[in-house]
Amino acid sequence: MAESVAGRVFSVLDAFVGAPDTLRLTEIARRTGLPVPTALRMVRELVAWGGLERATDGSYRLGTRIRAIGAAAPCPRGLLDISLPALRTLTSRTGGHADIAVPSDGTALCLVSGDRLPLHATSPGKILLAHGHGPLTALRRHTRHTVTTPGTLASQLIRIRETGLATAHEEYALGELSFAAPVLRNGLAVAAVFVTLPTSAPYARVDGALREAARTIGRGLDAPAR
Template sequence: MGESVAGRLFSVLDAFEGGGPPVLRLTDIAARTGLPAPTALRLVRELVAWGGLERGADGGYRLGLRLRVLGAAAPCPRGLLDAALPALRALGARTGGHADLAVLSGPSADAVLCLVGGDRPPPHATAYGKVLLAAPPAELPRHTRHTVVSPGVLAGQLARVRAAGLAVCAEEFRLGEVSVAVPLRGGGGGGTVGALGVTVSTGVPLDRVVAAVRAAAARVRPPEPSP
């Protein structure tokens, strides 16, 4: 008996496992799953319509926001995620990028950056982390030739990010990617409760991306803390 439809759908999602590239072309998905290209295309379209995959402006596919929310492993407060979800969807659609909400777990010395779907990229090499970090982490591993690994340089960046309320991180975590993020403030003008932003391909006009990120963050009303 042939593989079930559900099994084929799962195989498409499994194609994104294993630490490979986060964006796959249809030909990559077909090759990794062993499915005929027409079958892979039909399944990919169904997953895009449901929200399990997102199609970028370059024609590549990556895991979608709905799937990442369902599988969320990050300690993101549920109320904050609910408040930000409409803005995240709009931001992804407006920029063609990968919109995310992030929180920081642990002190700066050994901070763990947690994105909506459970991803945990290095905080020092992403815009999200630079919005949330109070000080450079104890370790600054290099991920690309652009990664800032000097504590002094990073401390200066963090101060400028706090002053501007904006972080732009170009190819520090992965080549070909730029992340842009801004802080989300607690109710009543309180402290930073998270970072909202998007990852786009290098070469996308950043002025428009920055405007889109700021507009998305302005739509989010974080819940009041419990008494």
């Protein structure tokens, strides 16, 4: 199966982990294993989004948007950098879009996409709510499937704490199904790793892949600084 667009984007960002401050396109292609034209297309999209910046000598460096997202993460070691390899694996194993979210101003801030998701209507948001990040207020209806009854949502959060897994079936967007698991640091949930799929996609293996991604990222957070 060809690697998804999200996977190629992850690989470009991952190329900068442990790299010099700037990389030339040929080096990005070498580090990612992508053909140069494909790497150029991914780089241009990231530049347009603000994830990369083009230096005066033609090389590329991480952009202000990535740095701002990293600064917003609750973990001082750089949650996004630690998470990228696990997110790439999760994308590859499930065929969905993998991301990681942290609580920010009453929303779930996605560190890869930069999106802000409602807590009550998305799987990463429900993980954060279940672990005390945010109040049960302003339950806005996004689709006919959105849970807007506080008692029903509270029952879901109890179940999420028991199982360590949250789902959202077309609650934020029709045709979209997402799964999330908590990322633990020193035993406390600091983020939610999640994967989004079309409702028509098979998802029998998502549970195991998602839990493994969460454990991998958690181990990276708990690892002693070198």
